[in-house]
Amino acid sequence: MRLFSEKYRLLTWLSILLIGGFLTTIVTSYIVSRNAIRQNVVEQALPLTSDNIYSEIQKDILRPIFISSLMASDTFLRDWIIVGETDITQITRYLKEVKDKYNTITSFLVSENTQHYYHAGGLLKTVSKDEPRDTWFYRVRDMQPEYETNVDIDMANRDAMTIFINHRVLDYDGNFIGATGVGLTLDTMTDILDSYQKRFHRNIYFTDAKGEIKMTGKSMQDIHGPIAKLPGVSAIAKDILNRDVRPTQLEYQHNGATILMSSRFIPELDWYLLVEQDITDDVRPIERVFVINIIVSAVATLLILALTLFAVNRYQRRLEQIAGTDTLTGLLNRQAFEIVFQQAILDSERRRIPLSAILFDIDFFKMVNDNHGHLAGDRILQSIAAITKNAVRESDIVTRWGGEEFLVLLKDCPLEQATALAEKIRSMIAGHDFELPASALHLTVSLGVAEYAYRETWLSFFGRADTALYQAKSEGRNRVIVSRPEATTDAQ
Structure with a gap:
């Protein structure tokens, strides 16, 4: 245990x-x-x-800003307004060439003097403060920056949602004389963003300076409103809106995923560029x-x-085998035998079956060692162990009891059968050729046999077998002596 x-x-x-x-x-x-x-x-x-x-x-996206800037500083456009806008075909041709050359959806000019709205197709209308669609012009007229980016409908293109670059036009003395610029359709821009997302495998969108989402790709059209209300993004919304033109690296959690974000302010648009990557994949x-x-x-x-x-x-x-086995003969040693014997006693008493023992000793074994050496003695011990194992049943237990003493425990074996087996062992050993010199002593064994008596102590049991063994030796050796519980002995 x-x-x-x-x-x-x-x-x-x-x-x-x-x-x-x-x-x-x-x-x-x-x-x-x-x-x-x-x-x-x-x-x-x-x-x-x-x-x-x-x-x-x-x-x-910024290319239209540069185009609008070039238009606003073009001397032809400014001179045409200053001299009175006399030939509409000239400005119409100019705006058409700008639109065709730079592949924009529209190009326009609104004059402060006449309030006329010109585009590539000619005179579109006259703007008015009372018209909600025209409020952008009066906002541009009164603003300080040179231009603005505005998402609005384009009357010249069937009210398509368009990103306009509205640029202030000044005369040579710095006075406001009109607004000019170009426009890109929102669909065109969302297609551009979608192409970015597919190419770079990132989410890309824009917010204005206040954090309002202004533009996304088509795959993100369900994202809208202020970023301060977006799940996850709301936790870093203040860090995004820092007006830093250098990329700001941020991170947030959403639905168990870790999202990394790069935020960058683009002064030309007055927008923030947000690039996100979900590192879950x-x-x-x-x-x-x-x-x-x-x-x-x-x-x-x-x-x-x-x-x-x-x-x-x-x-x-x-280890158990080494601890319980005699290294020379391979038989159980005395310590291991004691454990087996205790179990055999219990089994015999419980089942009321006979249990016998044969204790035998090699006659004059000391002379063998003295005359022929210990190696010869070891070979004899090994041979006798093998003879004994072959003579008994597989269920019988053979152990080396001492130097030249051997003990055989016979389960379910009455005294008469044990006596016959002892005689068989004696005879086999006496008739075996141990390959000793011709002048050597003829090897024999003396054997004592005893049957276990019910409730007998193991000391008494083995004592009787030992007494029978020594009686066999005293009576001339090479014989079997039986010990009975009644303390009577018979020579065999």
């Missing part, structure tokens, strides 16, 4: 060490890998994507590897524990 307890205590500690070691290694590796991915996205991938998108915006392969490592580690742990249990059991059996 103690060996059993020690064995499983060892396995328990080994399991704890293995599991702890595997888990520590796997979890540490997972955390390091996940942090490396996050750091790579934050420090490299996301800023680089933001820079690339910003460059694309400069080409696709990037971390998912690491999570799969994490799960696989857990499974592999569990299997490895079970295999190691199984091999360890097998080795411990084998080693324990080996």
Whole structure:
């Protein structure tokens, strides 16, 4: 029981060490890998994507601003207004060439003097303060910045939602004389944003200076309103609106996912460019590897524990065998026999079956050692052990009792049968050729036989067998003497 307890205590500690070691290694590796991915996205991938998108915006969105600026400073346009707007075909041709050359959806001019609205198709209308659609012109007239970006409907293009670049036109003395610019349809811009998102695999959208979402791709059309009310984004809304033209790296959680964001203020638009990346997909392969490592580690742990249990059991059996076996003959030693004998006694008394013992000794064995050496003596002991094993039943137990003494325990064997078996052993040994020199002593054994009496002590039982053995020796050796519980003995 103690060996059993020690064995499983060892396995328990080994399991704890293995599991702890595997888990520590796997979890540490997972955390390091996940942090490396996050750091790579934050420090490299996301800023680089933001820079690339910003460059694309400069080409696709900021380009109309530059066109409008060129138009507002064009001497032809300013002179045409100053001299009285006499030839409408001239300004119409000019606006058409701008529209065609730069591939814009519209190009326009509104004169402060006449309030006329010109576009590539000619005179569209006369603006009025009382017309809600015209309020943009009076806002531009009174504003301080040179231009504004405005999303509005375009009457010249079937009221299509259009991003207008409204630029102030000043005369040579700096007085406001009109507003000019170009427009891009909102659909065109959303298509551009969609192309960015597909190319860079990021969510991209714009907010104005107050945090109101102004433009998204078609795949994000369900996102609208102020960012302060967006789930997750609301926690970092104040950090986004910092008017910093350098990219600001932020992070928020939404529906269990980690979202990394790069925020950048674009002064030309007075908008913020927001680029988001969900790193869940990037971390998912690491999570799969994490799960696989857990499974592999569990299997490895079970295999190691199984091999360890097998080795411990084998080693324990080996130790038990070594502890209970005579190393020279391979028979049970006296210590191991005592355990087996106690069980045999209990079995005999419980089942009321006979139990007998044969105790025998090699005659004049000391002379063999003295005359032929201990190696010859060892070979004889091994041979006698083998002869005895072959003479008895498999259920019978043969043990080396002492130096040249052997004991055979016979289960379910009455005295008469045990006596016959003892005679068989004596005869086989006496007739065996031990390959000793011709001048050597002829080897024989003396045997004592006893049957266990009910409730007899083991000292009494073996004492009677030992007495019978010595009687056999005293009566001339090479014989069997029987000891009976009634203390009578018969020579055989």
